[in-house]
Each structure stands twice: as C-alpha cells, then as structure tokens.
Amino acid sequence: MAHEDDPLELERASWKPSPGLAVAVTDPVRNPELPPHRERMTDKDPVAMKRAVRTVYTLFYLSIAGSIWAVAAYMLFPIESGRMIDIRQNNLFIGLGIALALLAIGIAAIHWSKAIMSDKEFVEPRHATRGRDTTRAAAIQAFSDANEESGFGRRTMIRNSMIAALVASVAPAIVLFRGLAPENTPEHPHGGDPVYLLSHTMWKEGTRLAHDPSGEPIRAADVTLGSAVHVIPEDLADLSHSDGYLEEKAKAIVLLMRLLPEQLTESPERADWSYDGIVAYSKVCTHVGCPVALYEQQTHHLLCPCHQSQFDVTDAAKVIFGPAARPLPQLPITVDDEGYLIARSDFTEPVGPSFWERH
Structure with a gap:
C-alpha cells in the first residue's frame, strides 16, 4: 500500500501507460529451431x-x-x-x-x-557426464x-x-x-666415421692463421691486447664450394685472443701452445656445436650464445658455466720467420660437440 504522505509512492500508484506506448512482454523467447536442411x-x-x-x-x-x-x-x-x-x-x-x-x-x-x-544439423542436449554403462x-x-x-x-x-x-x-x-650420416666412399673412405672427420681439420704444421673471411694472414704484432679475432686457415681460400669449403671451414674456425702472458695458466705440455699471450681456441662449442664468438675482455670468458656455456680463456678454455661437457680444443700456435702466426699442428682432439663415439 502506498503511503499517503509519500509523493513518489502516490505517483507510482496513479501511473497508467499512455495509449501509444508499447509495453514489454515478459513471455519467454520462443526457440527459432534449426533452419530447413538444404541438400547438397x-x-x-x-x-x-x-x-x-x-x-x-x-x-x-x-x-x-x-x-x-x-x-x-x-x-x-x-x-x-x-x-x-x-x-x-x-x-x-x-x-x-x-x-x-x-x-x-x-x-x-x-x-x-x-x-x-x-x-x-542436429541439437545435442546437455546432460551430466557420468561414467555409467x-x-x-x-x-x-x-x-x-x-x-x-x-x-x-x-x-x-x-x-x-x-x-x-x-x-x-x-x-x-x-x-x-x-x-x-654420410657413408664411406672410395673418395672419402672415412666419410661415415665422425671421430675421424672431427679429428682432422685443415690445420697443419706451418699453416698461417688468416682473417675470416678475407683470408689475409695475421701478424702477431698486429694482435692488440684484449682483442678477439675470427680466424681460418690461409689455405681455405683455395677451396671452392664443390671441394668442401663450407665443411672444412665449419671444423677449422678459430677464435684468437691476446692476454698478458702472466694471466695464462698453462700446463707444462701446453707451455709452447701460445705465443706472447696470444692463444687460439676452436670456435665450435663442445655442447651442440654453436659458434662461441662472444668474448668478455674483463673476465676473459668466452660465451656460447645458444645455451650460455662459458669458457675461461686464461685456464685452457675450461667450462665454468653451462651445459658444455669439456673445454674448447686449443690450436697450438707460434710465429714464422716473417712474424706471421702459424699453427704448430692440427687440433690434438676432435672438435665440436661431445658424443659417445669420441675417444
């Protein structure tokens, strides 16, 4: 009942719709059903x-x-x-x-x-899902x-x-x-042996170290303290793509760095593998083979950008962080009579990722 002293209640009670005003119908909306099926x-x-x-x-x-x-x-x-x-x-x-x-x-x-x-078309009614028979x-x-x-x-x-x-x-x-998995052929008798293939690169005694990709030989005097130089064998420029240029380069790529000689920790058998603080290590990460090419001058660490393995250049490129299982192979180097950096020999171990067949 409206209160007689409440103007708002009195107004509501006396309100009637005008003749032209549409009033909303509260009946439920009828299901339009599916349209007639059209045969193909x-x-x-x-x-x-x-x-x-x-x-x-x-x-x-x-x-x-x-x-x-x-x-x-x-x-x-x-x-x-x-x-x-x-x-x-x-x-x-x-x-x-x-x-x-x-x-x-x-x-x-x-x-x-x-x-x-x-x-x-069909309509599937919803029902409770139970695991009954x-x-x-x-x-x-x-x-x-x-x-x-x-x-x-x-x-x-x-x-x-x-x-x-x-x-x-x-x-x-x-x-x-x-x-x-390349197979052995008369031209490549060790084509299917990964240990042999990764144990032999183009580096040999007397091969000059050259800039990648120009192939220009590198003088020891031109390598500045704290620098990192991308290196390939000088003989690599003589190969064409049909002769295996890319395959040989992938195995032989090297990163050259110069530190103070007293910063290097070298074992007796590797004492002559560096020259006046200049060291050379394989660029191929020992984890899965990514190029290790990020050098931090202050800490002397090499970083692999793929999985963040880190190697200590001052200590035979030993692994100090990340998933790599072994140090980077070191390339023994010296200089020739003209002052150019040369290799003493090939790598003494297989380059690249660790794998179960390697010795």
Missing part, C-alpha cells in the same frame, strides 16, 4: 557422389606421388656432391614434393567433409554413427588411400635423416 548435389545425385569420391581418393593418391617424388629428388640431386646446382635443385624439388603431399591431403580432407560426409554405450554408439555418417568404414577407396597418403607423407622426413 551429392545428396541428390548418385553420379555427383561418385565423382566426389573419385576426387577425394585421387587427391590422396596425388599426395602419395608427391611423397615419392620428394624421396626420389633427394636421391637424384645429392647435396653431398657439393655442387651448388645440386643443392638448389635438392631444396627446390624436395620442397615441392613435400608441399604437394601435404596440400593434397588437406584439400582431400576438406572436400571429403564438405561433399561426402553427412552434414545434417549407459554413457559408455552411448559413446560407442556415437563413434559407430560417426563412422556410418562419414563413410570411413564403407568407402574403402577413400579410407585406404588416405591411410596410404598419411604413411607416405612421413617418408620424405625419414629419408632426409640419411644426410646426417
């Missing part, structure tokens, strides 16, 4: 359905052909030859084969779902219905070609692993 051409025409089925399994077979071509291209254009044309064609044709294989699978799957699988039976029935609607069990050509295409699509990736 493949639902109405058996010929169109057969044509769609042929299209799908033809695409799956095209995918198989692409996978086979990628494997064949790997063999027809071997990157081991070192020829730039083979490397380019290898990348081009393998890429085209893999792209065709995956693209055909994708297009076939989309066309299958749009033209062949059942597309009737009836729930399990309903799940099994749902899988059975999905199999029936998709035609996976009935349309053997589509099913078998799809499985074959999926299996074939991984073949190029498996075959590409072959390039990680």
Whole structure:
C-alpha cells in the first residue's frame, strides 16, 4: 500500500501507460529451431557422389606421388656432391614434393567433409557426464554413427588411400635423416666415421692463421691486447664450394685472443701452445656445436650464445658455466720467420660437440 504522505509512492500508484506506448512482454523467447536442411548435389545425385569420391581418393593418391617424388629428388640431386646446382635443385624439388603431399591431403580432407560426409544439423542436449554403462554405450554408439555418417568404414577407396597418403607423407622426413650420416666412399673412405672427420681439420704444421673471411694472414704484432679475432686457415681460400669449403671451414674456425702472458695458466705440455699471450681456441662449442664468438675482455670468458656455456680463456678454455661437457680444443700456435702466426699442428682432439663415439 502506498503511503499517503509519500509523493513518489502516490505517483507510482496513479501511473497508467499512455495509449501509444508499447509495453514489454515478459513471455519467454520462443526457440527459432534449426533452419530447413538444404541438400547438397551429392545428396541428390548418385553420379555427383561418385565423382566426389573419385576426387577425394585421387587427391590422396596425388599426395602419395608427391611423397615419392620428394624421396626420389633427394636421391637424384645429392647435396653431398657439393655442387651448388645440386643443392638448389635438392631444396627446390624436395620442397615441392613435400608441399604437394601435404596440400593434397588437406584439400582431400576438406572436400571429403564438405561433399561426402553427412552434414545434417542436429541439437545435442546437455546432460551430466557420468561414467555409467549407459554413457559408455552411448559413446560407442556415437563413434559407430560417426563412422556410418562419414563413410570411413564403407568407402574403402577413400579410407585406404588416405591411410596410404598419411604413411607416405612421413617418408620424405625419414629419408632426409640419411644426410646426417654420410657413408664411406672410395673418395672419402672415412666419410661415415665422425671421430675421424672431427679429428682432422685443415690445420697443419706451418699453416698461417688468416682473417675470416678475407683470408689475409695475421701478424702477431698486429694482435692488440684484449682483442678477439675470427680466424681460418690461409689455405681455405683455395677451396671452392664443390671441394668442401663450407665443411672444412665449419671444423677449422678459430677464435684468437691476446692476454698478458702472466694471466695464462698453462700446463707444462701446453707451455709452447701460445705465443706472447696470444692463444687460439676452436670456435665450435663442445655442447651442440654453436659458434662461441662472444668474448668478455674483463673476465676473459668466452660465451656460447645458444645455451650460455662459458669458457675461461686464461685456464685452457675450461667450462665454468653451462651445459658444455669439456673445454674448447686449443690450436697450438707460434710465429714464422716473417712474424706471421702459424699453427704448430692440427687440433690434438676432435672438435665440436661431445658424443659417445669420441675417444
């Protein structure tokens, strides 16, 4: 009841809607239901359905052909030859084969779902999920219905070609692993032995140290205190890409640094491996082979940017931090009669990452 002394309550009690004013209806909104189902051409025409089925399994077979071509291209254009044309064609044709294989699978799957699988709309009521026998039976029935609607069990050509295409699509990736393990050949009798390959580089007694990439020899007098110089063997410039330039450079790259001689801690057997405070270490990290090229002048530490391994240049490049398992191999150096820095020998241990076969 409105209080007779309350103007607001009196106004509310006396209010009536004007004749032209619409009043909101509080009835619940009616469910509009699903729109009428529109049949596709493949639902109405058996010929169109057969044509769609042929299209799908033809695409799956095209995918198989692409996978086979990628494997064949790997063999027809071997990157081991070192020829730039083979490397380019290898990348081009393998890429085209893999792209065709995956693209055909994708297009076939989309066309299958749009033209062949059942597309009737339905409403699934929500209910509490319980692990009862009836729930399990309903799940099994749902899988059975999905199999029936998709035609996976009935349309053997589509099913078998799809499985074959999926299996074939991984073949190029498996075959590409072959390039990680070169085999022995008459020209390269130790091509499959990583210990031998990583134990022998282009460094030998008398080889001059040269700037990377110019190949200009380095005088000891030109190496300033606190500097770090990227170094390659002088003979490397004589190699072409077809002769293994990149492979030899990857093993022989060196970082040269100059410290005060009294800052170096050298064992008796390595006392003559440096020259007037100049030391040379392999740039290839002993963890996974990244280039160790960050030198900190104040602490004399070398840092690998990939996984943050740190090496102490003053103490035989020993590992002081990070996942690397052993010090960087040291290149023994001295100078020749003209004052150029030269190697005393090759590295005395395999360069690169630690691996179980190395001695």
